[in-house]
Amino acid sequence: xxxxxxxxxxxxxxxxxxxxDVAELANxxxxxxxxxxxxxxxxxxSASQAISRAIDKLNYVPNLMAxxxxxxSSRAVSxxxxxxxxxxxxxxxxxxxxxLKKQRLQLILxxxxxxxxxxxxxxxxxxxxxxxxxxxxxxxxxxxxxxxxANVTIPVIEIWELGGPQIDSAIGFHHDQxxxxxxxxxxxxxxxxxxxxxxxxxxxRRAKQRCDGFLQAARTGGAAAxxxxxxxxxxAEIGAMLLSEALRLYPNADGIACSxxxxxxxxxxxxxxxxxxxxxxxxxxxxxxxxxSAACNPPLTTIRPSGDLIGREAARLIEDHLNGEKxxxxxTIDTRFTLQHRRSS
Amino acid sequence: xxxxxxxxxxxxxxxxxxxxDVAELANxxxxxxxxxxxxxxxxxxSASQAISRAIDKLNYVPNLMAxxxxxxSSRAVSxxxxxxxxxxxxxxxxxxxxxLKKQRLQLILxxxxxxxxxxxxxxxxxxxxxxxxxxxxxxxxxxxxxxxxANVTIPVIEIWELGGPQIDSAIGFHHDQxxxxxxxxxxxxxxxxxxxxxxxxxxxRRAKQRCDGFLQAARTGGAAAxxxxxxxxxxAEIGAMLLSEALRLYPNADGIACSxxxxxxxxxxxxxxxxxxxxxxxxxxxxxxxxxSAACNPPLTTIRPSGDLIGREAARLIEDHLNGEKxxxxxTIDTRFTLQHRRSS
DNA sequence: GATCAAAATCGTAGCGCTATGATTGGCCAT
DNA sequence: ATGGCCAATCATAGCGCTACGATTTTGATC
Numbered sequence: 001x002x003x004x005x006x007x008x009x010x011x012x013x014x015x016x017x018x019x020x021d022v023a024e025l026a027n028x029x030x031x032x033x034x035x036x037x038x039x040x041x042x043x044x045x046s047a048s049q050a051i052s053r054a055i056d057k058l059n060y061v062p063n064l065m066a067x068x069x070x071x072x073s074s075r076a077v078s079x080x081x082x083x084x085x086x087x088x089x090x091x092x093x094x095x096x097x098x099x100l101k102k103q104r105l106q107l108i109l110x111x112x113x114x115x116x117x118x119x120x121x122x123x124x125x126x127x128x129x130x131x132x133x134x135x136x137x138x139x140x141x142x143x144x145x146x147x148x149x150a151n152v153t154i155p156v157i158e159i160w161e162l163g164g165p166q167i168d169s170a171i172g173f174h175h176d177q178x179x180x181x182x183x184x185x186x187x188x189x190x191x192x193x194x195x196x197x198x199x200x201x202x203x204x205r206r207a208k209q210r211c212d213g214f215l216q217a218a219r220t221g222g223a224a225a226x227x228x229x230x231x232x233x234x235x236a237e238i239g240a241m242l243l244s245e246a247l248r249l250y251p252n253a254d255g256i257a258c259s260x261x262x263x264x265x266x267x268x269x270x271x272x273x274x275x276x277x278x279x280x281x282x283x284x285x286x287x288x289x290x291x292x293s294a295a296c297n298p299p300l301t302t303i304r305p306s307g308d309l310i311g312r313e314a315a316r317l318i319e320d321h322l323n324g325e326k327x328x329x330x331x332t333i334d335t336r337f338t339l340q341h342r343r344s345s
Numbered sequence: 346x347x348x349x350x351x352x353x354x355x356x357x358x359x360x361x362x363x364x365x366d367v368a369e370l371a372n373x374x375x376x377x378x379x380x381x382x383x384x385x386x387x388x389x390x391s392a393s394q395a396i397s398r399a400i401d402k403l404n405y406v407p408n409l410m411a412x413x414x415x416x417x418s419s420r421a422v423s424x425x426x427x428x429x430x431x432x433x434x435x436x437x438x439x440x441x442x443x444x445l446k447k448q449r450l451q452l453i454l455x456x457x458x459x460x461x462x463x464x465x466x467x468x469x470x471x472x473x474x475x476x477x478x479x480x481x482x483x484x485x486x487x488x489x490x491x492x493x494x495a496n497v498t499i500p501v502i503e504i505w506e507l508g509g510p511q512i513d514s515a516i517g518f519h520h521d522q523x524x525x526x527x528x529x530x531x532x533x534x535x536x537x538x539x540x541x542x543x544x545x546x547x548x549x550r551r552a553k554q555r556c557d558g559f560l561q562a563a564r565t566g567g568a569a570a571x572x573x574x575x576x577x578x579x580x581a582e583i584g585a586m587l588l589s590e591a592l593r594l595y596p597n598a599d600g601i602a603c604s605x606x607x608x609x610x611x612x613x614x615x616x617x618x619x620x621x622x623x624x625x626x627x628x629x630x631x632x633x634x635x636x637x638s639a640a641c642n643p644p645l646t647t648i649r650p651s652g653d654l655i656g657r658e659a660a661r662l663i664e665d666h667l668n669g670e671k672x673x674x675x676x677t678i679d680t681r682f683t684l685q686h687r688r689s690s
Numbered sequence: 691g692a693t694c695a696a697a698a699t700c701g702t703a704g705c706g707c708t709a710t711g712a713t714t715g716g717c718c719a720t
Numbered sequence: 721a722t723g724g725c726c727a728a729t730c731a732t733a734g735c736g737c738t739a740c741g742a743t744t745t746t747g748a749t750c
Contacts, residue, residue: 016496018736029700034738044698059493064418064473066736068410069705076453084442085435092428097456106470108421109454111442125451128409146403151361236640265637272617272642290636292610296582297617363706374730379708389728411706414735 013194025054032068037062038220073154075103075314078126079135080110080119082200082204087290088307089137092159094104095311096135096136103319116142125343133157133318138166140205155321155329157314159309161206164332169331171313175206178303179213181339182257183286185301187221189283189345193253194218194225197242197267198259199234206232210287214257226250234259239266240273247276255345261286261293261302266294268344283345299342306335351568355633364402368443370399372506382407392571413475418499420448422663423471424480425455425464427549432635434482440656441480448664450477459548461487468493472609478502478663484509485550500674502659505652506551507679514676518566520551524558527602527630530646534565534690536600536628539563539570540585542612543604550603552579559602571595579604585609585618599627602648606647607635613641613689625627628690644687648681651680 018311025028028047035045035050043053044050054060068074077100081089089111097107099136106128110122120142126134127148134157139162141149148165149156157170163174180197196215201208211227218225228246239262258264264286273277278298280282289304313333367507368375373392381388381396397403419534422445426434442452454475455467465487470495471479478500484507486494494512501513508650509520517672524541531539541560546553556572563570573591575583584607591598603609609631616623623643631638634649658678 020736027542030737031700031702031739032698035699037631038738042698047698061493063414063471064477065413066705067738069414069707070736070738072705081491083439085432085439087430087432090430090435092455094428096427097454097457104470107454109438109442111439113443121346124406125449125591130408130410130449148406164594181546220603236637240640260350264639269642269739280376291510291607292581294613295585295611297614313367315363323735365706375726376730376732380729381710387728392728411735412708414737415708417704417708417735450701531717557692 019060019062021058022051022060025058026050048224049293050085060311065129070177072130073132074130076106076129076131077135078108078110078122078129078131078153080112080126080138081121082114083111083152084109086162088288088305091307092314094310097311099312099315103315103322104120105318107123109260112137114200116140116145120145120148125183127152129322132206132322134298135159135314136167137161139166139170142180153264155315155318159310159314160305161209162332163209163319166330167234168335169317169328171310171317171333173305173335173337174213174216175209176213176216177212178215178287178305178337179215179257181303181337182287183214183221183223183225185285185341185345186255186257186283186340189224189255189279191283192223193250194223194255194257195246195250195253196225196227196257196259197239197246197263198227199238199242200232201229201259202231202240210213210259223255225260226253233261236262236266236269239252239263240270241266243267243270244274247274255285256282257285257287259287261288261290261300264300264302264344265290265292268300270297272297279343285345292341294342296344301345302340303337304339304340309335349624350618354568359601362405364405366395366520367399367405368404371395371570388527390492393431404505411622419474419475421453421474421476422449422478423453423474423476425457425467426482427458427459428672429451429454433505433650436652440482440614440653441660442656444657444660448601448660448667450663450667457482459530459545461485461490465490465576472497473690474593477667480504483550486512497572497588504655504659505650506554508554511675511677514662516655516662516680517550517560518650518676518680518682519559520554521561522680523601523632523650524555524560524602525562525576525650526561526682527555527632528559528566528568528570530598530630530684530686531628532563532568534600534624534628536610538595538598539567539568539600540589540591540595540598541570541572541604542584542603542608543574544583544587545574545577546574546604549604560586562640568600571598579607579608581611581614585615586611588612588615589619591645592619601627602630602632604632606631606635606638609645609647609689610635610637610641614644614646616630624688626690630690634685639677640686641689643689646687646690647685648682649685650682654680658660 019030021034112119135157158170160172162172196211198211215225228242286302289302293300293302368378457464480502503515505517507517541556543556560570573587631645631647634647637648638645
């Protein structure tokens with residue numbers, strides 16, 4: 001019972017419901033449905049109603065890949081940070097996501113773990129999505145990364161660092177100024193024997209910049225300034241170790257600045273255990289103003305960056321670009337920082 | 346000087362370099378390039394070499410949207426968490442991203458801020474990307490969300506909660522058991538007047554579950570158990586407030602469990618300020634084992650969940666599904682938790 | 691009732707890639 | 721030689737959508 005076998009090219013997929021289905025049900029052309037989805041105001045009220053009814057009824061979910069391919073751009077924004085476990089970047093990512101959601105833009109996330117090669121690979125993967133914008137952390141990137149980004153037409157935004165050559169726009173603040181502010185504050189409080197406690201400064205450029213700014217400003221201001229550091233990621237445990245070490249090496253230290261509040265928290269714990277009076281004997285200044293900083297014993301003086309503002313500004317930039325409002329590139333936005341003077345200094 | 350104006354349909358985009366360009370330079374057909382990119386072993390060594398040389402030379406970046414559209418699936422995994430500012434979810438997101446990178450899968454991130462409607466919208470947006478998998482937090486979702494996910498063929502993974510009806514697979518642990526473990530520990534330490542300090546429990550189901558488990562186990566174990574709570578997000582500041590309040594309301598309390606380590610940290614600060622001896626007068630148990638927990642004064646006894654294991658297991662599940670190895674659905678993986686007994690209890 | 695610009699709608703040609711099935715060439719057994 | 725088989729390669733037909741340009745409808749004005 002042999003038959004002539006047809007070979008109708010096998011279909012690949014079948015998205016359950018497509019725009020054409022919606023169009024049929026709403027009695028309009030697919031073009032109109034597409035238009036409605038992109039610019040609702042350009043479609044008559046009656047058609048709008050029919051279309052949105054059809055969408056609801058069919059539970060239609062547009063295929064963004066098809067849309068992106070046709071439109072040569074996607075509703076995705078790629079953000080590449082060292083790590084989202086770091087509260088600073090988590091805050092920025094969170095703020096950006098909240099702001100971008102209104103534009104129906106999605107965040108594609110990547111972690112470099114402070115590795116430039118990793119970053120390069122992530123940038124390559126990010127570009128594969130033809131994102132609406134790409135956000136990187138810091139101003140330091142591999143030559144290949146720069147090459148990849150040199151010719152893109154989308155906004156490239158570097159965040160959390162200012163003060164170096166930037167690819168396109170940059171949003172952040174000057175970390176050396178943070179160190180300078182910390183030193184100035186301690187000197188103003190009458191401290192003359194300063195120590196900077198730092199973690200992971202061989203990888204975290206920005207922590208290093210804060211440290212360098214601190215040292216320079218301290219010495220310029222007539223104070224002695226030393227560094228005690230640890231190669232691992234900042235934590236309270238390391239902060240405690242660093243403080244003990246600092247007091248051992250520099251017994252007459254009277255002012256401490258920390259690369260961030262985790263370190264400062266650990267330093268406060270150590271002072272507590274060692275019976276070192278803060279701020280009488282030792283003034284402590286942190287960086288970050290993390291969730292616990294105001295609640296410490298004593299409440300921690302710290303420098304507060306504006307992680308969420310960075311995220312919001314980045315989102316605004318992207319939004320403006322999308323609306324074609326701002327052709328200006330090479331923007332630099334200084335989000336500044338503020339010193340929160342509390343009882344630890 | 347008028348001319349006859351032609352109207353050759355305007356081109357939309359022009360990705361600088363496409364797969365066809367690579368194929369031409371390598372002297373093979375586009376199909377072979379595509380094959381090389383997806384299954385390098387199926388292409389002869391000579392062709393492989395020519396192709397990878399061409400890719401390098403042209404700096405070719407594949408267009409994942411075109412690929413995804415053609416293949417009816419994308420290299421994206423959507424993960425939806427309450428907030429990435431929460432260290433627990435940040436850890437999971439980070440671990441997942443690290444594991445997925447090896448598969449060249451990208452994470453698309455969404456934040457619900459503990460809002461089910463927000464989650465629903467995010468799920469809809471996520472599905473628009475035809476992701477390879479979708480990861481949600483917890484087991485509680487709106488009816489519409491469930492409907493959206495009912496008929497998808499990709500893995501749907503619910504994380505950080507076990508013990509309820511699940512959509513597909515679930516990876517996490519039982520939060521009531523965390524509460525039970527905390528109560529059992531305090532009772533074992535001879536405490537009989539217990540208080541649970543909780544934050545944001547009207548929104549954070551899992552904190553509520555820990556609380557409920559705690560209360561029930563405490564009472565079953567013959568101890569008095571009370572709750573003192575605050576509606577805002579957990580922080581050390583609120584922890585300190587809650588502890589003061591707890592001591593005011595229940596002056597003879599001798600054991601404290603906290604909805605997480607931020608609260609516990611604040612409680613320890615408050616004890617320190619109030620001169621309440623820990624653990625002599627008051628034992629304190631936290632949840633989370635955050636970065637500062639081991640460094641506190643005294644080091645904090647806490648229950649450590651396995652946020653990174655959750656992320657790794659989720660990635661493994663997705664990977665298995667992608668390789669077609671595991672058609673099994675409705676998997677449940679209990680990642681457990683461990684009690685870190687330190688000096689605060 | 692005719693005219694015309696503006697508003698609304700539509701038809702069509704791809705966007706860049708992958709899956710399918712077909713074809714080619716090389717090698718071995720007959 | 722001849723055929724058969726496998727590995728390597730290729731040609732083709734879309735995936736679902738958007739942008740463009742064209743067409744139709746509307747409604748205000750003469």
